[in-house]
Amino acid sequence: MRQMSREELAAFASRLTKELADQGRIVEGGWAGFKVLIYPEDVPQEQLDELRTAFFAGAQHLFASLLMVITDDDKVEEIDLRRMDRVHKELQEFLAVFKKKHGLKLGMGLSK
Secondary structure: OOOOOHHHHHHHHHHHHHHHHHHOOHHHHHHHHHHHHHOOOOOOHHHHHHHHHHHHHHHHHHHHHHHHHOOOOOOOOHHHHHHHHHHHHHHHHHHHHHHHHHOOOOOOOOOO
């Protein structure tokens, strides 16, 4: 079995993410991918359960926070875009530190 190129892997991840979003399972899919990439197979189930809770809690906090700060009208406002950009920058900073700490090169479904 040949290894996928970065472009093929990115295309696969994009398709999978869209499918999971359509199924209402995007956070679960993110957790599954994160778990496979980061944690060894021998992590005790109790620890995995706690890690999953933390993963989902972070996702829930971000989503709820975004819903609170985005303007209520149907039109996207400049302030909404600035807020999303700041969230993106915060997460990119986290990702850079995380990847360096763990020696990762892939974007793990996130940008660059």
